[in-house]
Amino acid sequence: MWGIIPAAGSGTRIQPLAFSKELLPVGSRLDGGTERPRAVSEYLVDRMVKGGADKIAFVIAPGKFDILQYYGGYYSGGEVDGAALIANVAYVVQPRPGGLCDAIFRARHLVHPSEPVMIGLPDTVWFPDDALATLPDDKLSFLLFPVEQPELFDAVVTDDRGRVLEIQVKSAQATxxxxxxxxxMPGAVLHELHALWEARERRDEFMGTLINAWIGQGGEAVGVRAGTSYVDVGTVRGYRAALNLLSDGLLNGTAREAAE
Known part of the structure; x- marks a missing residue:
């Protein structure tokens, strides 16, 4: 299974940094008995591997070679039930800024239609860390988190059976x-979404608007309310919230989120 991580953004909300925002140290981890700082993107990689991914594709901008230097071609993280979290790592370049859809579809050639793929954001920290395992392999599914200010994110409207009705992209009227x-999603759905994006002349910057169009044409998606705590580490306020989340060991309750 592939995990795609769009990591080409410039991180303007938290710059200036001397490195890519995905390598911002947040918390720490033990490495052979030695404690060392932990890059924020490692939390997502660990969660993807726990969710079943054995291959990780970073989509990076041309100048973000420090991510390649940090991860190399092989990731070995923490452990689950005594087994190491291991994945091969690949890199795809997004030549110029083009939005989230463009970044994700840069990696589509790596994904066979029969192979599941998961996608997450590298500057977030969330719990529970095994929540991706709750998503089905055979359909487009979203891991959902409760927040107090949904207008800052992409709110997902579902029916009583969990079917996605609409994604409200950073809407002040989020319901x-x-x-x-x-x-x-299955790899086949990723390729279907890419074909729709092309048919819409690549005008969708965000996945939410593309998914809405896909649902409007008869596509189906489900939302799984398995998330408990979510922090966007893309701002200084979010950085502090992530440190508090990890320090408190918060695994339940309403997510904390960082505003501009």
């Missing part, structure tokens, strides 16, 4: 307080 933090 759901559940937002997506990651999603999963």
């Amino acid at each position: 759901s307080n559940w937002i997506w933090g990651a999603f999963k």
Whole structure:
């Protein structure tokens, strides 16, 4: 299974940094008995591997070679039930800024239609860390988190069976307080979404508007309310919230989110 991580953004909300925002140290981890700082993107990689991914594709901008230097071609993280979290790592370049859809579809050639793929954002920290395992492999599914300010994110409206009715992209009139933090789909659906994006002349910058169009044409998606805590680490305020989240060991309750 592939995990695609769009990491080409410039991180203007938290710059200036001397490195890519995905390598911002947040918390720490033990490495052979030695404690070392942990890059924020490692939390997502660990969660993807726990969710079943054995291959990770970073989509990076041309100048973000420090991500390649940090991860190399092989990731070995923490452990689950005594087994190491291991994945091969690949890199795809987004030549110029083009939005989230463009970044994700840059990696589509790596994904076979029969193979599941999961997608998440590298500057977030969320719990529970095994929540991706709750998403089905055979359909487009979103991992949802409750927040107090859904207008800052992409709110997901579902019916009583969990079917996605609409994604409200950073809408001041958001009618759901559940937002997506990651999603999963069969490789075939990824390719279908890319074909639709091309047919719409690549005008969708955000996945939410593209998914709405896909649903409007008869596509189906589900939302799984398995998330409990979610932090966007893309701002200084979010950085502090992530440190508090990790320090408190918060695994339940309403997510904390960082505003501009």
